[in-house]
Amino acid sequence: MNTSFxxxxxxxxxxxxxxxxxxxxxxxxxxxLGRRMVSFSGDKETLYRANFCLRTAxxxxxxxxxxxxxxxxxxxxxxxxxxxSQYLNTRKSFAIDSxxxxxxxxxxxxxxxRVKDAIVDHFRExxxxxxxxxxxxxxxxxxxxxxxxxxxxxxDSSGESLHRRGYRQxxxxxxxxxxxxxxxxxxxxxxxxxxxxxxxxGSGTFPIEAALIARNISxxxxxxxxxxxxxxxxxxxxxxxxxxDDSQERDFNHKIYAYDIDPKAVExxxxxxxxxxxxxxxxxxxxxxxxxxxxxxxSILITNPPYGERIAPRDLEGLYNMIGERxxxxxxxxxxxxxxxxxxxxxxxxxxPSGRMKLxxxxxECELRKYEIFDGSYKGFREDGGKRxxxxxxxxxxxxxxxxxxxxxxKNRSNKNSYQSNRGKRRDYEN
Numbered sequence: 001m002n003t004s005f006x007x008x009x010x011x012x013x014x015x016x017x018x019x020x021x022x023x024x025x026x027x028x029x030x031x032x033l034g035r036r037m038v039s040f041s042g043d044k045e046t047l048y049r050a051n052f053c054l055r056t057a058x059x060x061x062x063x064x065x066x067x068x069x070x071x072x073x074x075x076x077x078x079x080x081x082x083x084x085s086q087y088l089n090t091r092k093s094f095a096i097d098s099x100x101x102x103x104x105x106x107x108x109x110x111x112x113x114r115v116k117d118a119i120v121d122h123f124r125e126x127x128x129x130x131x132x133x134x135x136x137x138x139x140x141x142x143x144x145x146x147x148x149x150x151x152x153x154x155x156d157s158s159g160e161s162l163h164r165r166g167y168r169q170x171x172x173x174x175x176x177x178x179x180x181x182x183x184x185x186x187x188x189x190x191x192x193x194x195x196x197x198x199x200x201x202g203s204g205t206f207p208i209e210a211a212l213i214a215r216n217i218s219x220x221x222x223x224x225x226x227x228x229x230x231x232x233x234x235x236x237x238x239x240x241x242x243x244x245d246d247s248q249e250r251d252f253n254h255k256i257y258a259y260d261i262d263p264k265a266v267e268x269x270x271x272x273x274x275x276x277x278x279x280x281x282x283x284x285x286x287x288x289x290x291x292x293x294x295x296x297x298x299s300i301l302i303t304n305p306p307y308g309e310r311i312a313p314r315d316l317e318g319l320y321n322m323i324g325e326r327x328x329x330x331x332x333x334x335x336x337x338x339x340x341x342x343x344x345x346x347x348x349x350x351x352x353p354s355g356r357m358k359l360x361x362x363x364x365e366c367e368l369r370k371y372e373i374f375d376g377s378y379k380g381f382r383e384d385g386g387k388r389x390x391x392x393x394x395x396x397x398x399x400x401x402x403x404x405x406x407x408x409x410x411k412n413r414s415n416k417n418s419y420q421s422n423r424g425k426r427r428d429y430e431n
Contacts, residue, residue: 004029004041008154009050009057011036014359015183019056022186026053047228048239051158052220055182055213058161061143061154068149070104072114075144075151079118087155090123093134097156100146115144115153141227159227166222167208167276170268176205176304180361182219184368185210187357188302188337192252195299199289201258204269204282206302211278214252222276256281257295261288290322294331301327301336304361307345320348327351331373341366 007028011019016033023031026049028040042050050060065082069075088094098112105111120130141156163179185206190196192214198206212219220226221243228234256278260266263286273279289305305323307316320340327336328351340346341364346353355370 004043006030006039006041006063007047007050007157008061008063009038009040009054010059010061011038011056012058012177012180012183012360014357015056015179015187018183018186019054022054022056023050026050044233044235045238045242047157048226048235048242051162051226051228052223052239052242053218054162055186055209055219056179057158058163058179059143059156059158060162061156063152063154065153067151069146069151070149072105072111075111075146076114076118078151079115079153080122082122082153084119084122088119088123088131088140090127090129090131092139093132094119094140094142095133095135095138096142096144098144098146102146102148104149105146111144111146115142137225139230157226157228159225162219164223165219165276166224167272168203168205169271169275170203172203172262172265172268175203177361178205178209178219180359181205181304182209182213184302184337184339184359185213187368188300188335188370190300190302192250192254195254195295195297196256197259197292197295197299197301198257198303199259199287199292199301200303200305201260201269201284202265202304204258204272204284206304207256207258207269207282208273208276208278210256210302211252211273211281212276214250214254214256214281216248216250217277252281254297255283255295257283257285257299259285259287259289259292261286289326292326292330294334299334301331301334303337304339305345307340307342316342316345317348320345321350324349324351327371327373334373336371336373337368338371339366339368 009019009023013036016036016038019038020031020033023038023040026046028042028046028050030039030041032039040046047060047062050057054060064087065078067078069078096112096115098108098115100106100108100111116133120133124130137159141159143154143156145152145154163177165178168175168178190210190213192210196207196210196214198210201207209219211217229239258266258269260269266284266286270279270284273282273284305319323338327334327349338346338349339359339361341361346367346369349371351371351373353369354372357368359366359368
């Protein structure tokens, strides 16, 4: 129960440091950053919390065998020779996911087939029977990762990607990934201390993730199942204690504004927000960015305007020029963050960014840029004490003394809200 073991949390490139900070907050140890991943150590409780609480993890893996191989046959032999009795038997099903970055292994699917063959042959030769392969909802999910000749076989404790929170009922074209949205919000430093605005909200990913962050609601709250719940050593009582613990949740006394020019998109966003229990915190409105007005209270604006195939190239310049003009005239004194992927788009905004960072939205290399909207010149702004934002790497972890017991400081909640009325739905799905 208290035995520590190594784990790997996968994420998007650019969010590794955010994920490392999250891991520190749940009490993980031996945290090390890699490319699109963070390795760490912890016990079974850490594993469950990582899946349930992390906003920027795609999946959580437990490495069980590492070896070198020059070809698929060597992979087959290594996997077949393993002791599979502690993970699998002939009455259970399994699935293989493969990720390959190697000149020696050109086809990731063929690697997955060879791993599957090795496991099947292992059992058939010993017992005359074999476990079945099931792509959807298997008893055991496995991941084989190959970098050059280094091969790592891992148990996948998550199953479906953790971006599938469970609240999205419907989506617009090219919806923003929930993990990327949450990561961007965390990068800005916003935690619910002022109003939040997304004037081009689409299906509502930014505002819904913002509401969950503001109240510190764990993103796994509506998830139907995690892969580790099917494991033989699954501790139901331990997981229930994590699932039912709302001591870290907090009040949110500001407002989230979500607008979109498309009435259908707003309708979809409202339904998604209702499913997430976030509808009381978000004010939805069908409205174009062109008619955007700044709220009376201090606010932060975070948005992901259309780009690429979502809008004709000839319209991009006009759209982003309008965004820049509207920010200058209707968001004075505010802080705006824009995610896009074309330099021409940012050029059309016509504002000087005070910070920028590369991120990936699927296969697209994008940039997140911060704009501090002020009266007068940028020089005058700096002379008055304005500071340029830097995405300089922060030291998120160093020793156990930095962690305050491994969990965020407790904040009491004085009243229940709609999130908690939806808390039991996950268990209802299983009945």
